[in-house]
Each structure stands twice: as structure tokens, then as C-alpha cells.
Amino acid sequence: MEELATILKENFQKEKRNKITFLTGAGLSAASGIPTYRSTDGIWVKGTKFHKPEEFGTFSYFKGHQDEVWQFNLFRKGMFEKAAPNDSHKLLAKIEQKIPEEFSIITQNIDGLHQRGGSSGNKVYEIHGNMRTVRCALECSKAVYLYPNDIKIDHIDQELTDTDWKKLACPKCGGLLRPNILWFDEYYNERLYKVDSTLRIAKNTGILVVIGTSGSTSLPLSLIQQTLKYGGYVLDINLEDNNITKLLQDKKRALTYRMTSDAFLNEFYSILDENKY
Numbered sequence: 001m002e003e004l005a006t007i008l009k010e011n012f013q014k015e016k017r018n019k020i021t022f023l024t025g026a027g028l029s030a031a032s033g034i035p036t037y038r039s040t041d042g043i044w045v046k047g048t049k050f051h052k053p054e055e056f057g058t059f060s061y062f063k064g065h066q067d068e069v070w071q072f073n074l075f076r077k078g079m080f081e082k083a084a085p086n087d088s089h090k091l092l093a094k095i096e097q098k099i100p101e102e103f104s105i106i107t108q109n110i111d112g113l114h115q116r117g118g119s120s121g122n123k124v125y126e127i128h129g130n131m132r133t134v135r136c137a138l139e140c141s142k143a144v145y146l147y148p149n150d151i152k153i154d155h156i157d158q159e160l161t162d163t164d165w166k167k168l169a170c171p172k173c174g175g176l177l178r179p180n181i182l183w184f185d186e187y188y189n190e191r192l193y194k195v196d197s198t199l200r201i202a203k204n205t206g207i208l209v210v211i212g213t214s215g216s217t218s219l220p221l222s223l224i225q226q227t228l229k230y231g232g233y234v235l236d237i238n239l240e241d242n243n244i245t246k247l248l249q250d251k252k253r254a255l256t257y258r259m260t261s262d263a264f265l266n267e268f269y270s271i272l273d274e275n276k277y
């Protein structure tokens with residue numbers, strides 16, 4: 001980890017483009033018992049029907065199957081709430097306390113575990129949305145509302161009641177609400193998913209640490225490219241090869257660490273602590 005200590009030292013001597021950003025994905029929450037959306041157990045099965053996430057997680061599927069999609073999302077929300085933040089979430093919160101000025105998290109996760117693990121809400125950019133809020137599926141306004149918190153789906157095949165459906169009506173137009181998450185057939189934007197803000201952060205990042213993501217969606221890859229383009233380092237923490245490994249091949253300021261996120265973040269924290277950053 002000597003190299004990491006050197007990179008960090010160099011970064012703290014810089015006056016600009018010295019942000020330290022953690023880009024996190026599903027792998028980080030796996031230790032909290034949350035299956036990745038793309039893994040086999042992440043695909044929802046209703047009755048005998050199997051869905052591919054790319055088919056199920058779309059606005060067009062929602063339009064035709066609102067009951068199934070809401071059931072799935074409410075079940076998943078319950079699963080997130082029962083899960084506890086793991087050591088990596090907590091270590092990131094400790095790192096933030098050491099370097100609040102430089103620190104940001106950009107996450108693909110919608111589980112809210114960074115915030116529950118102690119990270120400040122304004123330091124966490126949720127580029128795929130979140131499960132705390134909903135919005136009008138008809139887009140009658142730009143309003144984002146908190147989830148109606150008294151709807152509970154405990155089993156994956158539990159149907160919603162009429163009362164539940166009433167709670168899922170848009171307060172403004174009476175149409176149906178939808179989860180405030182990015183579906184596969186939708187595009188990133190600044191208002192809901194902070195695409196411009198995160199690209200700006202990536203540009204000003206001296207060290208981008210990529211954890212638990214395989215780079216299967218476009219914005220994370222653009223963020224990595226952006227950091228490299230403006231002279232920052234990209235550190236990929238991953239136990240196996242993936243799209244990011246390919247992207248980082250032959251790049252001068254790219255390093256791969258074949259270790260768990262807990263082990264890496266522990267080392268990272270120790271270096272900050274020992275050097276009193």
C-alpha cells in the first residue's frame with residue numbers, strides 16, 4: 001500500500017482537482033445481504049414467470065404491469081430497511097470525517113445504506129435514484145414525495161390492497177406514483193440523477209476509488225474516463241476482472257487492488273490517520 005500512501009500525499013499537496021471520490025456499486029452492499037439486481041436471485045419471480053431485469057426494470061414494463069412492479073419495489077424497499085450497513089459503509093463514513101472537504105460518494109445503489117452507515121446525505125450522490133422517494137408517473141409536476149411509509153409488503157407475492165393503491169396516488173393529479181429510480185429504458189439527467197454534478201466532481205477528482213461495481217452502466221464509465229482525462233488517479237477495488245479492468249488497461253494513472261472493500265478502506269483510513277490528513 002506504499003503506492004497509495006504516495007498518491008494520497010501527492011493529492012493533499014495539490015491545490016485543485018484534489019477531490020477524493022468513492023464510486024460504489026452493488027458489490028458494496030452484498031455483505032449487507034442485498035442481492036445484486038443482475039444476479040440470479042436479484043431477478044424477481046412471480047408465480048412461474050421469470051423476468052430478466054432489463055425487461056422488468058423498465059418504464060414500459062411498469063406501464064403495463066403496475067401491480068407487479070409496485071409489489072416488487074415495496075418488497076425490495078422492505079428488504080433494504082431490514083438490512084444493516086456493513087463495515088465498508090461505516091469505514092466510508094469515518095473517512096468522510098477525516099477529509100470532509102475533499103470527500104464525495106457517487107453511488108449506483110438505491111438502498112440508502114451509505115446514509116444509514118453514517119455518511120452525510122449531501123455527500124452522497126445517488127445516480128440511480130433512491131427508495132426514499134416517489135414521483136408522479138404521469139409527470140404532472142417535478143415534485144418528489146417521500147414514500148408513503150405505512151405500506152408494507154413482507155412477502156414477494158403479497159398483493160397490494162385498495163388502501164395501499166390509494167396511498168400510491170399522486171397528491172396533485174391523482175394519477176399513479178412511481179419509484180424515484182432510473183429504469184433501464186430511461187436516461188440520466190441532472191434534476192433526478194445528478195449527471196452534471198457528478199461529472200463535475202469527477203473532473204475535479206484527484207483520486208477516484210471504484211468499489212463493488214462492474215461498470216455495466218454508462219455513467220460510471222464516463223465518470224472514470226472524466227477523472228483520467230483531467231489527470232486524476234482511478235483505483236479499482238475488485239476481486240475479479242470486469243469492464244472497468246478493460247477500461248483501465250494501459251492507463252498510466254490506474255491501479256487495481258485485488259482485495260475486499262473492507263480491507264482496502266481499512267488501509268485507506270489508516271493512511272489518513274497516520275499522516276493526520
Ligand SMILES: [Zn+2]
Pocket residue numbers: 136137138139140141170171172173174175
Ligand atoms: Zn401527478
